[in-house]
Amino acid sequence: MGDVILTMKGIDKSFPGVHALDHVNLEVRKGEVHALMGENGAGKSTLMKVLTGIYTKDSGTITYEGKEIEFHNTREAQDAGIVIVHQELNMLNHLTVAQNIFIGREFKKGIRIDDKRMNEEARKLFNKLNIDIDPTAMMGDLTVGKQQMCEIAKAISHEAKVIIFDEPSAALTESEIEELFKIIRDLREQNLGIVYISHRMDEIKVITDRVTVMRDGTYVGTLITKDCTKNDIINMMVGRVIYEDPKTHSMVPDDAPVILKVENLNAGKMVQNVSFELRKGEILGFSGLMGAGRTETARAIFGADPKESGDIYINGEKVTINNPQDAVKLGIGYLSEDRKRYGVAVQKTVAENTTLATLDEFVNGILIDKKKETEIAQKFVDSLATKTPSVDQLVVNLSGGNQQKVVIAKWLTRNSDILIFDEPTRGIDVGAKSEIYKLMNKLAEEGKSIIMISSEMTEILRMSDRIVIMCEGKITGTIDISEATQENIMNLATREIG
Amino acid sequence: MEKFKNSPIVKKIGLNRILLVGVLIVMYIIFAIISPTFLSYSRILSALNYVYFLGFLSLGVTFVIATGGIDFSIGPVMFCCALVAGYSLTSYGVPMPAAMVISILVGACFGIFNGYLVAYCSIPPFIVSMASMNIAKGLASVFTKTQSVSWPQSSAEGGWYRNLVKMGNIPVGLFIFLAVAVVCAIILNKSKIGRYILCLGSNKEAVRLSGVNVKKWEMTAYIICGTLAGISAIFFVSAYTTVQPGYGDTYNNEAIAGCVMGGTSMAGGLASISGTVIGVFIIALLQEGIMALGLNKNFQLIITGIIVIAAVYFDVMGRRRKN
Numbered sequence: 151m152g153d154v155i156l157t158m159k160g161i162d163k164s165f166p167g168v169h170a171l172d173h174v175n176l177e178v179r180k181g182e183v184h185a186l187m188g189e190n191g192a193g194k195s196t197l198m199k200v201l202t203g204i205y206t207k208d209s210g211t212i213t214y215e216g217k218e219i220e221f222h223n224t225r226e227a228q229d230a231g232i233v234i235v236h237q238e239l240n241m242l243n244h245l246t247v248a249q250n251i252f253i254g255r256e257f258k259k260g261i262r263i264d265d266k267r268m269n270e271e272a273r274k275l276f277n278k279l280n281i282d283i284d285p286t287a288m289m290g291d292l293t294v295g296k297q298q299m300c301e302i303a304k305a306i307s308h309e310a311k312v313i314i315f316d317e318p319s320a321a322l323t324e325s326e327i328e329e330l331f332k333i334i335r336d337l338r339e340q341n342l343g344i345v346y347i348s349h350r351m352d353e354i355k356v357i358t359d360r361v362t363v364m365r366d367g368t369y370v371g372t373l374i375t376k377d378c379t380k381n382d383i384i385n386m387m388v389g390r391v392i393y394e395d396p397k398t399h400s401m402v403p404d405d406a407p408v409i410l411k412v413e414n415l416n417a418g419k420m421v422q423n424v425s426f427e428l429r430k431g432e433i434l435g436f437s438g439l440m441g442a443g444r445t446e447t448a449r450a451i452f453g454a455d456p457k458e459s460g461d462i463y464i465n466g467e468k469v470t471i472n473n474p475q476d477a478v479k480l481g482i483g484y485l486s487e488d489r490k491r492y493g494v495a496v497q498k499t500v501a502e503n504t505t506l507a508t509l510d511e512f513v514n515g516i517l518i519d520k521k522k523e524t525e526i527a528q529k530f531v532d533s534l535a536t537k538t539p540s541v542d543q544l545v546v547n548l549s550g551g552n553q554q555k556v557v558i559a560k561w562l563t564r565n566s567d568i569l570i571f572d573e574p575t576r577g578i579d580v581g582a583k584s585e586i587y588k589l590m591n592k593l594a595e596e597g598k599s600i601i602m603i604s605s606e607m608t609e610i611l612r613m614s615d616r617i618v619i620m621c622e623g624k625i626t627g628t629i630d631i632s633e634a635t636q637e638n639i640m641n642l643a644t645r646e647i648g
Numbered sequence: 649m650e651k652f653k654n655s656p657i658v659k660k661i662g663l664n665r666i667l668l669v670g671v672l673i674v675m676y677i678i679f680a681i682i683s684p685t686f687l688s689y690s691r692i693l694s695a696l697n698y699v700y701f702l703g704f705l706s707l708g709v710t711f712v713i714a715t716g717g718i719d720f721s722i723g724p725v726m727f728c729c730a731l732v733a734g735y736s737l738t739s740y741g742v743p744m745p746a747a748m749v750i751s752i753l754v755g756a757c758f759g760i761f762n763g764y765l766v767a768y769c770s771i772p773p774f775i776v777s778m779a780s781m782n783i784a785k786g787l788a789s790v791f792t793k794t795q796s797v798s799w800p801q802s803s804a805e806g807g808w809y810r811n812l813v814k815m816g817n818i819p820v821g822l823f824i825f826l827a828v829a830v831v832c833a834i835i836l837n838k839s840k841i842g843r844y845i846l847c848l849g850s851n852k853e854a855v856r857l858s859g860v861n862v863k864k865w866e867m868t869a870y871i872i873c874g875t876l877a878g879i880s881a882i883f884f885v886s887a888y889t890t891v892q893p894g895y896g897d898t899y900n901n902e903a904i905a906g907c908v909m910g911g912t913s914m915a916g917g918l919a920s921i922s923g924t925v926i927g928v929f930i931i932a933l934l935q936e937g938i939m940a941l942g943l944n945k946n947f948q949l950i951i952t953g954i955i956v957i958a959a960v961y962f963d964v965m966g967r968r969r970k971n
Contacts, residue, residue: 454857478859492857495850497917506847507858509840517838560858 152180155343156232156312161200161210170196173210174369176362178312178343183334185354185375186347188364188387194347197364198314202227202234215311231311235318239297243290248272250289251304275303279333294440295326302333313337314345319353323439331357351380363387387581399632400615401594402432408466409599410482410568412451415460420446422623424460428568428599433590435614436603438643443623444603445487448570452477452484464568478507483561487573487603489550493557496546500538501527503545503556507564530559535585551582558589569593570601575609587613607636619643664911668926675933683940691936693819697887698932700813700821701726701880703925705903707832708876710924711869713907714836716849716916717766717773719870721758721781722877723899728788729754729881730891734797737806744806752878758784759874763867781897789893796892799885813886821883826925828879833921835872845869849916898949905952906931908959915963931955 156178163171171193178184186194199205201212203221211218214230221227224234241250248268249256257264257271272285281299289297298318305313315334319327334357337344346358354361355375363370363386370386410428415421420443428434436444449455451462453471462469464480471477477484486492494503504527505512512523527541536555538548545553554574561569571590575583590613594600604610610617617634619627619642627642658666680686705722712719733751736742742750758780765776802810813821836842844865848855856862885891908914909930910923931952938948 452857474857475859475861484857486857491851492853495847495854495917497850498847502843502847506855506860509843509860513840516840517834518840518843520838564859 152182152341154178155180155215156201157211157213158197158201159211159213161197161212162208163196163200163205164208170367171200171207172368174364174367175372176345176369177372178345180311180343181338181341182359183338183344183346183357185358185361186345186364187354187361187383188370192364192387193367194364195316196367198234198316198345198347201314202232228308231309232314233305233308233310233312234314234316235298235301235305236316239294239301241289241297241300243288245289246286247283247289247292247300248285250300251275251285251307271307272303275307279303279306279336281329281333293326295322295329298322298326298330299333302330306337310342312343312345314347316347318346319348319350327353351383354383355380397612397614397631400432400630402429402615406430406432409464411463411466413461413463415447415450415462416458417446417450417455417460418458418623420623421450421457424620424623424625426618426625426628428601430599431594431597432615433594433600433602433613435610435617436601436620437607437610437617437639438605438620440605441622442620442643444620445572446623447620448484448572448601448603452482452570454484478564478566481565481567482570483507483564483566483568484570485554485557485561485572485574487576489553489557494545494553496553497544499542499544500531500536500548500556501541504530504541504559504563507560526563527559530555530562534559534589551578551586554578554582554586558586566598568599568601570603572603573605574602575604575606607639610634610639611636662911662920662923665920665923665926668910668923668930672926672930672933675930675937679933679937679940682937686936686940689817693814693817695932695936696819696822697813698935699928700825700887701884702899702902702906702932703825703928704828704876704880704883705899706906706924706928707829707921708873708880709903710832710907710910710912710919710921711836711845711872712773713904713912713914714842714845714849714916714919715866715869716852717866717869718777718904718914719762719773719873720777720897720900721762721784722873722880722903723896724781724784724788725755725758725874725896726877726880726884726899727891727893727896728758728784729878730799730885731788731792731797731893733881734799734885734891735792737799738797744800744809748809748882751881752875755874755876755878755881756871757874758877759871760867762874763870766870767863767866781900785894785896792893794893796890798890801889809882810886810889813883821886825883828876829921829925836919836921841865841868841872846917846919849918851917898952901949901952901956902931902935903928905955905959908963909955913963914960 154177158174158176160173160175161171162173174193174197176186176197188194196205200207203223203226212220214232219230221230242253248265251272252268257267269285276283276285279302281303283292283296283299289300292300318330322330334344348354358375360372361375361383362372363383365387373382406429408427409430413425415424424447438444446455450457451471453473453476462471469480471480490496495506501523505523509518512519524541530536531538531541534555537552545556548556574586574590578586590600590602602613611634614631616631617629617639618625619629619639621643629638676686685691705726709719709722729751732754733747736750737744737747762776762780765771766773800807811820812824836845844855844860845868848862848865852862906927907924910920910925910927912919912924934951935948
């Protein structure tokens with residue numbers, strides 16, 4: 151680790167009704183990977199937004215390369231050498247890799263854009279990073295992992311001195327994460343200061359040198375990674391004991407009836423001849439790599455996307471599901487992996503979102519019974535421990551984990567028997583995660599049947615009674631939890647199909 | 649100012665609406681100083697004529713904008729309703745109550761047409777309503793053989809309909825308009841229809857995945873809008889009696905301006921009926937004031953255009969600040 155390059159001291163920021171940052175400190179040195187950790191809503195993103203000029207701080211100082219600075223927009227921060235690699239990729243799929251990297255600052259020859267020079271410069275960048283990507287390829291043809299590499303290359307091309315990675319691994323496969331770490335280590339060698347935001351505890355231990363922990367907008371402390379244990383960090387983050395209780399055997403009784411049966415379901419390339427059974431009270435894990443067709447399968451069953459063929463039976467009876475309305479009527483609930491797009495109406499209140507799937511039950515004549523609605527919403531806010539000032543709060547003001555709880559409340563209000571959880575804990579912090587696990591187990595005990603799609607191996611192994619593994623649109627195997635290991639799941643998930 | 653902003657009463661009513669009422673009052677005072685006739689009761693009554701028909705249009709389009717859509721056809725559709733119903737009245741001898749029903753039905757049909765194409769055929773509302781604007785104009789011209797239509801005068805047979813606007817010196821229209829506005833507010837804020845319309849305006853896909861028939865509710869917004877255009881037509885002729893085919897587009901912008909000025913977001917999901925009502929009063933006052941100042945109608949077009957842009961700009965900026 152070298153000299154200090156960036157110091158944020160006593161940063162304070164309030165929004166109406168929320169004290170988002172309460173005198174937070176962060177110090178980044180040259181040649182270190184500095185983890186920034188905290189539960190969702192702890193203020194990590196807000197702190198980074200203050201740093202890069204998206205938000206203006208109320209008080210506190212930012213010292214960068216020995217001078218006190220304040221940026222007014224991301225462009226200024228970029229020019230000074232501070233860049234963010236976002237979790238969501240901001241790439242234009244119909245442009246080439248090089249065009250994406252140099253967008254907004256294209257090389258020109260007269261008034262023409264000099265594509266040749268951009269390709270050359272991009273190639274140089276990739277060489278420097280040891281990445282193998284063709285600058286002339288279309289961005290849309292690359293895998294998510296490669297796109298992320300391009301995003302990093304773009305950041306480097308700004309002559310960055312400090313790079314902030316905002317949950318870079320969320321969408322990557324294991325091997326892509328390995329590659330990412332190699333690049334991050336290279337950058338560290340080159341004496342850059344790196345801030346690494348992630349929820350994945352294992353990664354923190356592997357890649358980072360120091361950890362700064364935040365909780366509820368306050369600074370908790372900074373540790374040297376190799377001197378602390380995983381539990382030290384978790385305790386600092388949540389200040390409570392974490393629920394860790396992996397399943398060793400199926401909790402489903404042998405005589406539990408089959409509640410949902412899917413036979414030879416086909417829907418495009420991503421869903422081919424999918425057949426499986428879900429039993430009452432079961433948590434059926436769906437494992438596989440990104441793009442294995444798990445979400446597509448769930449959406450096809452739920453009627454969100456059209457099916458080509460296949461039969462669905464609920465409680466032994468053949469049913470027709472042409473759209474989500476049919477599915478909801480039959481008692482299926484779907485919790486999407488992308489809450490903001492498919493889960494909640496963010497400009498509406500917690501109460502309004504809670505009753506969205508059951509509004510008919512709250513209608514008195516023609517008017518909505520607001521009192522009853524508030525009661526039910528409040529009941530679920532209490533029982534799920536959703537953090538919100540009131541049920542009249544707009545969902546947009548809640549953190550990811552709490553938004554997820556609102557979506558869960560929506561389906562619990564509906565009393566759906568079959569729940570499809572698609573990446574239930576994506577982007578959710580450790581504390582809220584264990585609460586959601588507890589909740590899923592409780593639902594299963596009460597006789598609800600759950601399909602859980604997850605890309606996290608630990609989650610699959612901890613929660614599932616049985617695991618279905620998909621690869622390239624096909625089911626490659628089904629394993630009982632008592633026989634499941636990381637290895638045999640991975641084998642099936644990467645199996646080549648002729 | 650901070651203290652004022654945070655007081656419970658201001659929060660309940662909304663700062664935006666309080667400011668709008670302020671604007672309305674200031675405008676009225678300015679016009680009254682420039683032209684003292686504004687103080688006379690009969691002048692106020694005639695100014696209110698503009699409020700009624702524009703108000704119904706604006707109420708209707710509030711529902712459509714709440715879904716995140718837009719309807720540029722309401723003005724010509726309103727004229728089409730007045731022309732078709734009026735022509736039936738004068739040339740086919742249809743009785744007055746039936747003519748009114750025809751007007752409302754024609755409006756509702758346009759609502760169904762627009763709503764079906766937007767919700768079920770996924771054609772952008774902008775395109776649909778631009779096209780149906782022309783259809784409405786053309787249809788009215790064909791039906792009336794390009795003749796203007798005059799509804800009966802007060803003294804003529806069937807002339808009682810003019811009491812809808814004004815009975816002696818009582819502004820009946822105002823009461824009807826406010827009553828309809830209250831019904832609209834209840835539908836929008838307290839009923840299932842309004843809830844679904846606002847939610848799908850905020851995130852249509854999330855509502856669809858909650859098992860709601862979003863197409864049906866989206867179409868409903870357009871039907872409400874079209875039906876109100878049909879009612880608007882009745883109040884237009886009650887006030888002015890004569891309608892000419894081929895016109896009506898300027899009322900689109902005025903109705904939309906009243907709506908967005910009142911705090912309804914063009915992005916959908918947020919709408920306010922009371923805001924729309926105040927917005928309509930401002931637009932109507934503006935039109936009277938411009939005439940009183942001796943400026944021609946074109947100035948009103950310019951000002952309405954600027955109001956739409958300004959209102960949408962503030963909405964967009966407010967949204968950005970929130971995010």
